[in-house]
Amino acid sequence: MRLDKYLKISRIIKRRTIAKEACEKGxxxxxxxxxxxxxxxxxxxxxxxxxxxxxxxxxxxxxxxxVKKDEAKEMFRLIE
Structure with missing residues (x-):
């Protein structure tokens, strides 16, 4: 799966366009x-x-x- 799409689906970043901009800015x-x-x-x-x-x-x-909104938290684990 593409990074920008993953960030949106997992709800780490709310919108795919914002996820894309964050990636492009390094x-x-x-x-x-x-x-x-x-x-x-x-x-x-x-x-x-x-x-x-x-x-x-x-x-x-x-x-x-x-994924449903409440299941999105299960897509990742916080490290720090």
Missing amino acids: RVFINDKTAKPSTEVEVGDRLEIQFGDKSLKVEITQIAEH
Whole structure:
């Protein structure tokens, strides 16, 4: 699954266009490498997203095309 789509479906970022912009500005990293919006993500990948002066680190635990809002939290695990 594409990174920008995963960020939207997992509800880490609310809109896919915002997820795409964050990737293009170099604020999203997969396994410590800068990621493009079209980068394919897999279970076990570690994401780091920088929001201003804050940083969110998660590990992908599940990939699904469609999830309910309350099940979206199960798609990733917080690292820090």
